[in-house]
Amino acid sequence: MYxxxxxxxxxxxxxxxxxTLPFSLNFTESASVNPQSGQQPDDTILLAVFRDGDFxxxxxxxxxxxxxxxxxxxxxxxxxxxxxxxxSTSVSYFQGTFSxxxxxxxxxxxxxxxxxxxxxxxDFSPQKQILPWAQPGAALDMSxxxxxxxxxxxxxSLTSAVYSSWSLGLRHRVxxxxxxxxxxxxxxxxxxGSDIIWMDTITGSPIxxxxxxxxxxxAFHNIATxxxxxxxxxxxxxxxxxxxxxxxxxxxxxxxxxxKFNLSLGTDPADWKLVHTNIEAEGTAGGxxxxxxxxxxISWLET
Numbered sequence: 001m002y003x004x005x006x007x008x009x010x011x012x013x014x015x016x017x018x019x020t021l022p023f024s025l026n027f028t029e030s031a032s033v034n035p036q037s038g039q040q041p042d043d044t045i046l047l048a049v050f051r052d053g054d055f056x057x058x059x060x061x062x063x064x065x066x067x068x069x070x071x072x073x074x075x076x077x078x079x080x081x082x083x084x085x086x087x088s089t090s091v092s093y094f095q096g097t098f099s100x101x102x103x104x105x106x107x108x109x110x111x112x113x114x115x116x117x118x119x120x121x122x123d124f125s126p127q128k129q130i131l132p133w134a135q136p137g138a139a140l141d142m143s144x145x146x147x148x149x150x151x152x153x154x155x156x157s158l159t160s161a162v163y164s165s166w167s168l169g170l171r172h173r174v175x176x177x178x179x180x181x182x183x184x185x186x187x188x189x190x191x192x193g194s195d196i197i198w199m200d201t202i203t204g205s206p207i208x209x210x211x212x213x214x215x216x217x218x219a220f221h222n223i224a225t226x227x228x229x230x231x232x233x234x235x236x237x238x239x240x241x242x243x244x245x246x247x248x249x250x251x252x253x254x255x256x257x258x259x260k261f262n263l264s265l266g267t268d269p270a271d272w273k274l275v276h277t278n279i280e281a282e283g284t285a286g287g288x289x290x291x292x293x294x295x296x297x298i299s300w301l302e303t
Contacts, residue, residue: 063086078090161188170272
């Protein structure tokens with residue numbers, strides 16, 4: 001198992017905007033830490049490559065990942081796990097656009113691993129971990145422009161999966177219980193499903209999962225009228241995903257998790273802090289995908 005975390009110091013924008021991607025990130029000038037060591041700094045943009053080989057991320061100069069992601073990828077901003085293998089797991093960041101290729105074909109998972117992931121995330125420091133739903137009319141407004149121009153599995157006989165979700169990390173202010181609050185963006189050629197609760201086998205935390213749909217609204221969020229629904233097909237164009245999470249959605253989510261797994265999660269929205277957010281490209285053995293995202297924003301609204 002290999003887990004690299006590339007760290008960037010970052011400050012939240014003042015006002016109602018809690019998070020936005022910066023215009024520039026340079027991977028090659030960033031410090032590296034192992035988040036499992038407990039030395040992970042706060043207020044950082046985190047790039048994690050998980051369960052996807054035993055190699056460090058190195059500069060890629062043999063090929064341009066923009067051919068598959070549809071985004072510019074200057075060599076100074078492009079890193080990969082296998083730099084000499086075209087379309088192997090790589091990342092780039094250029095003028096506010098993050099792109100990645102997750103390759104579980106030419107660079108397969110290690111024996112015993114079930115998932116490969118490339119994740120772009122942000123950890124809020126304790127000073128910036130707000131209680132978004134402490135007021136009855138408050139909500140988190142979330143939006144991102146996202147495209148997945150390439151996704152495949154190596155053989156039609158494989159049951160490989162490749163998908164992407166936008167997750168929040170929520171922590172209860174009293175019990176310190178952690179919950180993943182996940183919204184599906186893309187899932188190649190699989191039924192998109194609906195609201196569901198499961199347990200994360202890696203962290204042991206509950207996962208609240210929902211799907212963006214105008215036809216079948218979720219109990220865990222409110223999809224905006226200008227938002228694309230969750231998709232199961234690739235696209236060369238950016239799609240806007242836009243939704244909000246209000247107090248009633250937190251009540252519904254925590255109540256559903258309690259009922260599903262006989263838990264005792266707090267159901268008062270005012271007690272839940274926002275501590276983390278991420279968007280990942282994830283898949284199982286034999287899958288490959290490329291995606292790009294920009295204008296990833298979280299804002300706090302009082303309606």
